[in-house]
Amino acid sequence: QVQLVESGGGLVQAGGSLRLSCACARAGCSFSTFTMGWFRQAPGKEREFVAAIKWSGSTVYPTNSEKGRFTISRDNAKNTVYLQMNSLKPEDTAVYYCAAGTSFFSVSSERQYEHWGQGTQVTVSS
Secondary structure (H helix, E strand, O other): OOOEEEEOOEEEEOOOOEEEEEEEOOOOOOHHHOEEEEEEEOOOOOOEEEEEEOOOOOEEOOOOOOOOOEEEEEEHHHOEEEEEEOOOOHHHOEEEEEEEEOOOOOOOOHHHOOEEOOOEEEEEEO
16 A cells, blocks of 8 residues: 655745655655656645656646756655745745656646545645
C-alpha cells in the first residue's frame, strides 16, 4: 500500500517561499517508478494541476505555467518529491496534494494518479 505524506505547508507572507515535501512512507514503495504530481485546491474551486515529474526526471507544468515560480524535483533515494514555491501570492493559498501514478501520459490529469496524500495547507497573506 502506497502512503504519501506531505509536509512543509504553513503561513507565509506574499513574496515569500515554501518548500513542500511528499514522502512515500511505507517500506517497499516503488517510488522511483512513479510519476509524481502536485495539485492544489483553493476554497470553492476545483482541484488544479501544479506540476509533475516522471521517473526519468522530466517535468511537466501547466501551460499557463507557474514554472517560473514553482519547481518540482525528486530524490528517489529518499522516496521524496519536492515543490519549491517562490514569490508566493495570496492566490496560491490552497491545500496542496501530492499524488503518485504509473502513467507517463496526460500527467496533468488527476485521473492518472492512483495514490494521494492527505494534503498540506498553504496560506499566503497579503
